Amino acid sequence: MRTVHLSMAARNLRRQPHRTIALGGAVAFSALVMTLVSGFVNGMDRAIQDNVTLYSAGHVIVSGYTASWSGRFQNRFAGNDILEELQRAWSGAKAVLPLSQARAAVVYGSREIQLSVRGIRWDRDQLYKNALILLQGTWDEALKPRSMVMSSQVASRFGLSTGDEVLVRLSTASGQQNVTEYRVAAVYDDSAAGGMSTAFVAFEDLAADLNLQAQEQQAAAVFLDSADQAETAADRAAAALKGLGYQVLRQSGAESSGMAGTVLSRGASDNSASAAGVEPVMRRAVPGTVQFRIATVQELAGEIGAALGSVRWIGYAVFALMLVVSAAGIANSYRMVLLERMREIGMLRCIGFRKRDVFALFLAEGVLLAGTAAFAGALAGIPVGLAAGLIPFNPHGDFGAALVQGHLRFLPTAGQILLIVLFETMAAAGAVFFPARKAAAVLPVEALRKTA
Amino acid sequence: MNKNQRHLTGRFALFLFGLLIVMSAKAQGGPPAGGSQPAAGGGAMAGIGLPLGFLENDKNYQFPDDISKYTAKDFLMLVRKTDIRSSFYDTDMSATITTVTVSPERGTFVRKEQIFRRDKDDAFLMITLEPESRKGQGMLRVDNNMWRYDPTSRKFTHTTLKDTYENSTVRNNDFRRWQRSIDYSVESLTTGTLGKYTVIIGELKANNDEVPFPYIKMYIEKDRKIVLKVEEFSLSKKLLRTAYYTEYVQIGNSYVPTIQIFQDGLIPEKRSQVTYTNISTKAVPDYYFTKEYLERVSQ
Numbered sequence: 001m002r003t004v005h006l007s008m009a010a011r012n013l014r015r016q017p018h019r020t021i022a023l024g025g026a027v028a029f030s031a032l033v034m035t036l037v038s039g040f041v042n043g044m045d046r047a048i049q050d051n052v053t054l055y056s057a058g059h060v061i062v063s064g065y066t067a068s069w070s071g072r073f074q075n076r077f078a079g080n081d082i083l084e085e086l087q088r089a090w091s092g093a094k095a096v097l098p099l100s101q102a103r104a105a106v107v108y109g110s111r112e113i114q115l116s117v118r119g120i121r122w123d124r125d126q127l128y129k130n131a132l133i134l135l136q137g138t139w140d141e142a143l144k145p146r147s148m149v150m151s152s153q154v155a156s157r158f159g160l161s162t163g164d165e166v167l168v169r170l171s172t173a174s175g176q177q178n179v180t181e182y183r184v185a186a187v188y189d190d191s192a193a194g195g196m197s198t199a200f201v202a203f204e205d206l207a208a209d210l211n212l213q214a215q216e217q218q219a220a221a222v223f224l225d226s227a228d229q230a231e232t233a234a235d236r237a238a239a240a241l242k243g244l245g246y247q248v249l250r251q252s253g254a255e256s257s258g259m260a261g262t263v264l265s266r267g268a269s270d271n272s273a274s275a276a277g278v279e280p281v282m283r284r285a286v287p288g289t290v291q292f293r294i295a296t297v298q299e300l301a302g303e304i305g306a307a308l309g310s311v312r313w314i315g316y317a318v319f320a321l322m323l324v325v326s327a328a329g330i331a332n333s334y335r336m337v338l339l340e341r342m343r344e345i346g347m348l349r350c351i352g353f354r355k356r357d358v359f360a361l362f363l364a365e366g367v368l369l370a371g372t373a374a375f376a377g378a379l380a381g382i383p384v385g386l387a388a389g390l391i392p393f394n395p396h397g398d399f400g401a402a403l404v405q406g407h408l409r410f411l412p413t414a415g416q417i418l419l420i421v422l423f424e425t426m427a428a429a430g431a432v433f434f435p436a437r438k439a440a441a442v443l444p445v446e447a448l449r450k451t452a
Numbered sequence: 453m454n455k456n457q458r459h460l461t462g463r464f465a466l467f468l469f470g471l472l473i474v475m476s477a478k479a480q481g482g483p484p485a486g487g488s489q490p491a492a493g494g495g496a497m498a499g500i501g502l503p504l505g506f507l508e509n510d511k512n513y514q515f516p517d518d519i520s521k522y523t524a525k526d527f528l529m530l531v532r533k534t535d536i537r538s539s540f541y542d543t544d545m546s547a548t549i550t551t552v553t554v555s556p557e558r559g560t561f562v563r564k565e566q567i568f569r570r571d572k573d574d575a576f577l578m579i580t581l582e583p584e585s586r587k588g589q590g591m592l593r594v595d596n597n598m599w600r601y602d603p604t605s606r607k608f609t610h611t612t613l614k615d616t617y618e619n620s621t622v623r624n625n626d627f628r629r630w631q632r633s634i635d636y637s638v639e640s641l642t643t644g645t646l647g648k649y650t651v652i653i654g655e656l657k658a659n660n661d662e663v664p665f666p667y668i669k670m671y672i673e674k675d676r677k678i679v680l681k682v683e684e685f686s687l688s689k690k691l692l693r694t695a696y697y698t699e700y701v702q703i704g705n706s707y708v709p710t711i712q713i714f715q716d717g718l719i720p721e722k723r724s725q726v727t728y729t730n731i732s733t734k735a736v737p738d739y740y741f742t743k744e745y746l747e748r749v750s751q
Contacts, residue, residue, distance in 0.1 A: 070662055107718045110556040167718055169692070174661040175614050178687040179718065211661070211687060 005357065009365035019333060020369060026329055027370050027428065028377030030322030031420050035381030036388070037315030038416045043389075043409030044402035049227045051401050052300045054131055054196055057099050057118060058221025059230045062086060062237055063293045067285035068174060076173040077290055078216045082241075086220055089240035090233040093224060097121045098217035100206045104170035106199065108158045115154065116198045117168060119206030127223065128200060133405075137162040137186030142200075147185035149200040155187045162186060172211035173218065180209045191406040230296035241292050323423060327431035330366055334435035337362075345439055346447025355440040362436030363429060370428030374421040378412075385410035519652050519674050524638035527654045530672055532633035534679050537707045539629035543733040545569040545708075548581070553620040553724040563618065568736045571629040575741040578627065579749060588750040591624070594741055598624060601743070603750040608743060614664045620724040621693060621714040625664065630679075632656070632670070635663045646681060650674045665692065676700075678707055684717075691717035703731060 013020045053059060064077025087096045100119035105112045120128060122143045129139055135152050141162070142149045148168075150160065160166070164184045172178050182201060190196055207216065224233055285291075338345075345358055353361075389410045393403055402408075513529045516522055522530075546568045553561045564582035569575070573594070580589040588603035591611070599608040615624050636656035644653055651671045658666045665684035673680050682695045693716060697709035708731060716722040739745050 068662065069660065072662065110719050110721050112557075112719060167690075169686070169718060171614065171664075172661070172687060175612075175664060176658070176661055176666050176687050177664050177684075177692055179690040179692065180688055 002360070005360045005364040006368065008361055009368050012361075012365055013369055023326075023330055023333055024369055024373035024376075026322075026326045027373035027424055028380065030319065030326055031374040031377030031424055032381040032384065033322060034315065034319040034420045035378045035412055035417060036385050036410075037312075037318065038420070039381070039385045039410045039412035040388075040408055041312050041315060042411040042413065042416075043404075046411055047402050047404045047409050049297055050131075050404070051196070053127065053227065053297050055198070055401075056221075056295065056297055056300050057101075057120070057127070057219075058097070059224040059227055059297045060222035060234045060237060061099070061219050061295045062222065062241075063219040063295070064217070065291040065293070067287050067289040069287050071285050071287060073285065073289075073291060074173045074175075075218045076210075076212055076216050077218075077292070078213065080215060082244075083220050085240050085244060086222055086237050089236040090222065090224070090229075092229060093222050093233065095124055095223045097124055097221050097223070098203060099219040099221045100203055100210055100212065100217060101219070102170040102206065102210060104168045106154070106158075107167040107169060108160060108164065111158060112169075113154060113157065117148075117170065117206060118198050118200050119203035120200050121203045132188040134186045135189050137184075139186065141185040143202070144185060145202060146180075146182050146205055147201065148182040149186045149188055150184050151190035151197045151199070152187050153190045154197055154199070155184065160184050160187075168209065170209060172209070173216075174211065176211065178209055178211065180205075189405070191403075227297050230298050234294050234296045237294055246290065246292060319420075319423075323427045326370070326424070327427045330370065330428050330431035331435065334362065334366065334432050337365075338435050338439050341439075342442065342447045345442050346444045349442070349444035349447070358442075359436045359440035362432055362439050366428045366432030366436075367425055371421060371425040374424030377424075378417045378420050382410075382412060385412065515677075519643050519650065522641055522652055524641065527638050527641055527652060527672075528633055530652070530677060531636070531638075531654070531656075531670065533677055534672060534707075535630040535633050537677075537705065538679075538709065539571040540569060540706055540733060541572050543704065544736040545571070545706075545731065545733055546736060547708075547728045547731040550727045550729070551617075551620060551622060551724055552727075553618070553622075554722065555619070556719065556721045558619065561618075561620075567627065568740050569627075569629070570736065570741060573741070574629065576627055577740055577746060579746070590746045590750050592741065592743060592746050593624070593628070599743065599746075601746050601750055606747070621716045621722055622724045622726060623664070626695075626712070626714070626726070632668070635659055636668060639667075644671075646671050646673075649680060651680060676707075679709070693717050701728075701731065703733060 062082075063075065064082070065073040065075055066077050068074050083096045083098065087093055098121060102117050104115055104117045106115050106117075122129075128149075132149070134142075134149075136155075137149075141147060148166065155161065158166075162184050166182055166184060167179055168182055169177070169179045182205075203217075210218070212218070222233060222237065224230060348358065348361075349355075389408050391408070392406050393408065394400065394406070513533075515526055515530060546566070549565050549567055551563045551565070553563075555561075562582070563580060563586065566579045566581055568577040575595075576591075576593040578591040580586045590601040590603075592599050592601070596612075598611045600611050601608050611624065616622065617624055617626070635658055637659055639655045639657045641655075642653045644651055651673055654670045654672070656668050656670060666687045667685035667689060669683040669685070670679060671681040672678065678700055679697050681697070683691055684693045684695070686692050693714055696713040696715070697711070698713060699709065699711040700707045701710045702708075708728060710728040710731070712726045714724045714726070
C-alpha cells in the first residue's frame with residue numbers, strides 16, 4: 001500500500017460523506033462501547049483490590065493460631081521475631097504491623113449491632129489515615145486511648161455522634177466473654193470505603209479486650225508497594241515461616257473467622273473424631289502448637305471479583321457482536337461501492353493501475369475508515385467514561401465493593417485502546433477483502449463497456 | 453473316620469455355623485436400641501468430659517445445717533450436687549421446649565423445639581417444630597462438636613457452645629448438662645434471701661480461660677438445694693446475663709428447671725424464657741445423635 005493509495009482512499013471517503021459517517025459511526029460506536037467496558041472493568045478490578053485491602057487491613061495477612069492448654073486453636077501468636085522475619089522475607093514490604101480483630105456486638109442504649117472491630121497500630125498506620133474520609137471528628141481524637149472510628153452507616157443507624165460512649169461485647173481470644181467501653185471519636189464515610197462497616201480502635205486497646213498477652217497479636221499485616229506483589233510476597237512469607245520450622249499446609253476457607261488463606265503449622269496435631277461416627281471437625285493439637293494462615297489481597301479480591309469475570313465476558317460478547325455487525329455493514333457497503341465505481345475502476349486500469357493497486361485502494365479505504373473511526377470512538381469513550389464515573393451508586397449494593405466513594409472508577413489503558421483499534425481495523429480489512437478482490441479482478445474493457 | 457469322629461466333626465461344624473450367624477447378625481444389625489443403660493464403665497468413668505469419680509465421690513456429703521457455716525468446699529459440693537441433679541446420667545431425656553424471646557429491636561419471637569439429651573455421652577439433638585418457616589432446622593452436639601442443619605440448603609454448619617441461640621439471650625451451652633462445679637472455683641460466699649427463699653450466694657471464678665463467663669454468682673436455695681439464679685459476668689466484671697430458674701420438676705433423681713429466664717445484662721429489655729414440657733426419660737436410640745438422622749428427620 002503506497003501513499004497514493006491512502007490519499008486516494010481519503011479522497012474517496014470525503015467524496016461520500018454520508019456513507020462515511022454512517023459506516024464510521026457504527027465502527028466508532030463499537031469502539032466506544034468496548035473502551036467503556038474495558039475501562040470500567042479495570043476500574044472495578046482496582047477498586048475491589050483497594051477496598052479489599054481496606055477490609056483485610058493489608059496486602060498480605062498472616063494470621064497465627066496457637067493451641068491452648070486444651071489443644072484448641074486460639075487466634076493468637078506471640079513474638080515480634082515473626083514480624084521481623086516477615087519483614088526480612090520481602091525486602092519490598094513497606095511495613096509489617098501487628099493486627100487484632102474481633103466480631104463484636106456494639107451496644108448503645110437498648111440497641112446493638114454486630115460489627116467487625118479492628119485494632120490498628122495508629123502510630124505506624126499505612127492505610128487508613130490516607131484512605132478513610134472523616135465526616136465527623138479528627139484523627140487526633142481518634143488516636144486517643146479507648147477511641148473508636150465508626151462508619152457513617154452504623155453511626156446514623158444508632159444516632160451516634162462523636163463523643164458518645166458505646167459498649168463493646170466480644171469474645172476474647174480464648175473464648176471468654178468481655179465487655180469494654182469506647183468513645184466514638186470519629187465517623188468515616190463508608191461510601192468512600194466500599195460500604196465497609198468495620199469499626200477501628202487502637203491495637204493496644206483491642207489486644208487488652210481480647211486478653212492478649214504482651215507481644216501477642218492475632219495477625220500480621222504486610223504492606224507492599226503494590227497489590228501485584230502480594231502473591232510473591234505471600235510465597236516468600238510462607239517460605240520464611242517454613243524456615244523457622246513451621247509445617248506448611250495449604251488450606252483455604254478453613255473453619256476459623258476473619259482472615260483466611262495458606263496454613264502453616266509447627267508442632268504435632270491430631271483430629272479428634274466425634275463419637276457420633278461423623279467426620280472429625282474440631283481440630284486438637286499439642287498445647288503450644290502454632291499454625292499460620294496467609295491470605296493475600298488478590299485471593300480475597302478474587303472471590304469478590306469473580307462476578308467481574310461475567311461482566312468482562314459480556315463486554316467481549318458485545319464487542320464481538322459489534323465487530324460482526326460493523327464488518328457486515330462495511331462488506332455490504334463496499335459491494336455497493338464496487339458497482340458504483342465500476343467505470344472509475346475501468347478508467348484507472350486503462351491509465352495504468354494494476355490489479356493490486358485497485359485491491360490496495362479498496363483495502364486502504366476500509367482500513368482508513370475503520371482505523372480512524374475506531375480511534376475516534378475510543379477517544380470519545382474517555383470523556384463519556386469519566387462522565388459516567390460521576391454518577392453516584394449505592395455503595396451498600398451488590399457492587400459496593402467495586403465502587404470508589406460510591407462511584408465507578410474508569411481506568412482505560414493505552415494498550416487496550418490500541419487493541420480495540422487494531423481489532424476494528426482488522427475486521428474492516430477482512431470485510432473489504434472480498435469486494436476489493438472482486439474490484440481488482442474487473443477487466444477494464446468490460447468495466448467501460450458495462451457502464452458506457 | 454469312625455462314627456464318633458464324624459459326630460464330633462458335625463457338631464463342630466454346626467457350632468462354627470452358629471457362631472458365624474451370630475457374628476453376622478451383630479455386624480449387620482443397628483446399634484443397640486436402648487440408650488438408657490447406665491454410663492459405660494460405671495464407677496470410674498463418669499461420662500464424656502467429666503472428671504474421674506464426678507458422679508460417685510462424696511455422694512453422702514454432709515452439708516452444714518447452718519448456712520453461715522458453709523465453706524468454699526461445701527459450696528462447691530453443693531454446686532456439684534445441683535450439676536448432677538439437673539442432669540440425666542442414668543437415662544436419656546427428651547422434651548419439648550418453647551423459647552419466647554423479647555428484644556427491643558426485633559420484638560417478640562416464639563420457637564418450639566423437640567430436644568433429645570444423653571448427658572452421659574454429652575450428646576444433644578434439637579429439631580425445630582415452630583415457626584413453620586424454621587421447621588426442620590436442627591442442631592446436633594456430641595461432646596464439643598456442634599452443628600446446625602438447614603433443611604433448605606441441606607447444609608451443616610459448625611457452631612460452638614459459646615454461640616448465642618437464634619439472636620436470643622440463650623446460649624447453646626444452656627442446653628447442655630450443667631458442670632459448673634468442674635469449670636469454676638469458689639471465691640467468696642454470703643447468704644441472703646431471694647423472694648421468700650433463703651439462699652447461699654457464691655461468687656465463682658472460672659478455672660480456665662475457655663469458659664465463656666469468667667465470673668459467675670450463684671444463688672442456691674438452702675432447703676431444696678436447687679439453683680434459683682445465676683449472674684454471669686464478663687472478664688471486665690460487667691454483668692452480661694442473669695439466668696432465673698423459676699420452676700423445677702422432679703423426675704426420678706433429677707430436678708429439671710422447667711422455666712428458665714435469661715435476661716441480658718447490657719440490654720435489660722432483651723430476655724428469653726425457655727419452658728420445658730413433655731419431659732420424658734425414655735431411652736432414645738443411638739442413631740438419633742447422628743447427622744444422618746438429623747438430615748433425615750428434617751425432611
